[in-house]
Amino acid sequence: MEAEDSGEATVTWLEDVVIAEEQHEGLDDVTVEVGGETLTIPGAPSIVVPERVGQAGCIIEYDAPGGCLPAVEISPAYTPGFTLPSRSIPEVDLPDGTVLPEVTPKEIQVSAVEEPGIRQEEACQSDESELDGGDYVPLAHRPIAVRSITVQGIETQSIQTRPIHEAGDGFVPQMVLPQVVAPQLVVPQVVVPQGILEAYQLEGAEDTERTDGDDEVSYITEGDVLFDSDEFDLRPDAESELQAIAEDMALRDDDYLIDVEGHTDNLPTSTFADNYELSELRAESVADWLVENAGVDADAVSTSGLGEDYPRGSNDTDEGRQQNRRVVITVKPAEGTSDIDYELEDG
Numbered sequence: 001m002e003a004e005d006s007g008e009a010t011v012t013w014l015e016d017v018v019i020a021e022e023q024h025e026g027l028d029d030v031t032v033e034v035g036g037e038t039l040t041i042p043g044a045p046s047i048v049v050p051e052r053v054g055q056a057g058c059i060i061e062y063d064a065p066g067g068c069l070p071a072v073e074i075s076p077a078y079t080p081g082f083t084l085p086s087r088s089i090p091e092v093d094l095p096d097g098t099v100l101p102e103v104t105p106k107e108i109q110v111s112a113v114e115e116p117g118i119r120q121e122e123a124c125q126s127d128e129s130e131l132d133g134g135d136y137v138p139l140a141h142r143p144i145a146v147r148s149i150t151v152q153g154i155e156t157q158s159i160q161t162r163p164i165h166e167a168g169d170g171f172v173p174q175m176v177l178p179q180v181v182a183p184q185l186v187v188p189q190v191v192v193p194q195g196i197l198e199a200y201q202l203e204g205a206e207d208t209e210r211t212d213g214d215d216e217v218s219y220i221t222e223g224d225v226l227f228d229s230d231e232f233d234l235r236p237d238a239e240s241e242l243q244a245i246a247e248d249m250a251l252r253d254d255d256y257l258i259d260v261e262g263h264t265d266n267l268p269t270s271t272f273a274d275n276y277e278l279s280e281l282r283a284e285s286v287a288d289w290l291v292e293n294a295g296v297d298a299d300a301v302s303t304s305g306l307g308e309d310y311p312r313g314s315n316d317t318d319e320g321r322q323q324n325r326r327v328v329i330t331v332k333p334a335e336g337t338s339d340i341d342y343e344l345e346d347g
Contacts, residue, residue, distance in 0.1 A: 010061045012340045017054035017187050024049070024180050027089065034170040035095040041172055042090045049180065054079040054150065054187040057117070061340050065261050065310045066218035066330035067211050068124040069140055069195040072340070074147040076117040077187045084108040084157045084182055089175050094167050103162045105177060108155055115150040115187070123195065124312055140211070142195035149346070150187035156180070188344040204244035214341070216332035219245045223263070223282065223325030230271045232281035234289060242286065245329060246294035255334040258301045260287045263328065265321035266308040280305025286327050300334070 027043030057075035064070035086107035092100040123142040157180040164174040199211040207225040211218045226238040234242075249256075262279030272278045283303040290296040313320030 008063045010340060012059045012061075012342070014056035014058060014190065014344075016056050017185060019052045019183060019185055021051040022049045023047070024178065026087070027175055027177065030173060030175075032170055032172055034167045034172065037095050039092070039094070039172075041092055041175070043175070044087050044089045044177055047085050047087050047180065049084060049182050050082050052079065052082055052152070052182075052185055054152070054185050056187050056190075059190065059192060059340050059342055062122070064122050065124075065263070065306060066216075066259065066328035067140075067197070067199075067209070067220045068122050068310070069142040069197050069213075071120065071122040072142070072145055072192050072195075073119040074117050074145055074190050074192065077115040077147065077150040077190075079113045079150060079152045079185055079187065081112040082110050082182070084110070084155055084180055087177070089160070089162055089177060092172070094165075094172070096167060098165070098167065100162060100165055100172060103160045103175070103177065105157050105160045105180075108157055110152065110155050110182065113150055113152045115148055118145050118147055120145045120192070123197070124310065140195075140197035140199070144194040145192040147190045149189040152185040154184040155182040186346060188346050191343040191345060193341060193343070202244055202248060204247065205241050208241050208245060210248065216330055218331075219248070219329040221245070221327050221329075222322065223327060224322060226286070226327055227282055230269055230278070232278065232285050234285050239289075239293075242289055242293070246290065246296075249294070249296075249331055252331070256300070256331050257334050258287075258290065258296060259330045259332075260284075260290075260301065260303045261328040261330070262286075262303075262305045263310060263324060263326045264308050265311070265324040266315040267321065275307035276305045278305070279307050282327060286329065290329075 024047050026046035029043045030041040032039050032041060055078045057077050060073040062071040086104055088102050088104035091102040120142050123140045159179040160177040162175045165172040197211050197213060199209050202208040202210045208219055208221040221241050225241055226234055228235060260283040262283035264275040264279050269275055269278045283305055287301045287303050291298045311324045313323035315321055
């Protein structure tokens with residue numbers, strides 16, 4: 001799968017639903033005496049109802065920048081069609097001219113069933129409020145994602161009977177083709193719960209938000225607080241924001257990794273090749289400060305320059321562009337889990 005191969009997403013494969021192949025026995029030939037003659041009354045062959053596999057697909061959680069809820073996608077579910085094959089008790093000519101008719105149940109063609117997938121897009125925090133330390137800011141919200149239950153219904157090939165036939169001093173016995181049943185196949189409904197990113201203004205900082213995810217924390221600081229325009233050297237008054245972040249990180253009691261992301265608005269830089277270079281250099285400046293001043297292991301820190309690719313606000317306004325110029329520090333457990341939270345419902 002492309003998403004899995006890219007390394008930019010977590011893919012959880014769901015368990016397929018399998019109904020095993022089932023063989024239905026045939027009828028043996030029968031030898032009878034009719035009108036002084038020995039006759040072989042042919043039976044019927046066995047048939048096989050093939051194995052069926054309800055393909056449950058997968059759930060994909062795409063990588064997202066810090067302070068954002070990742071996009072999630074539930075792939076389609078698919079159950080292929082199949083055939084309940086026909087078979088017959090052959091026609092029989094008796095010595096007295098009587099013809100016992102062929103008995104043939106109807107072949108049943110069962111259609112494939114597909115349930116379309118669903119995707120919920122990435123949701124990022126956007127703060128337009130003036131808040132004091134510790135106050136909550138508006139939440140980022142990603143709606144629930146639901147792929148409905150997929151049902152391939154029960155199919156039945158009815159019982160078929162050729163009754164007993166008396167012929168002179170003998171008889172031809174009744175022959176019965178039993179009912180054949182292909183059971184219902186159900187691929188459960190898949191639910192990825194809604195995502196809510198809790199966020200609040202970081203204590204001890206004037207321009208930094210903290211967002212709490214399931215297993216990671218992100219600190220979002222306005223770029224204008226940290227850097228002068230088109231510069232990557234930290235401003236002297238940036239230290240108070242970074243110190244508040246460092247003190248909050250120090251409260252953790254686990255081993256963790258840190259990713260520092262630089263973001264810009266869409267205005268071109270006059271000093272660097274592009275906004276990707278500027279945002280990368282800014283991320284490196286913050287990472288260097290953490291290593292030199294907060295006792296962070298350099299091997300535990302990674303940086304990325306994301307340029308203007310992930311705006312928080314509109315780049316059409318000064319206020320929006322200010323929101324987009326930011327640095328995001330994301331802290332996650334070193335032994336973090338990549339499991340995706342989801343539920344299965346047979347419904």
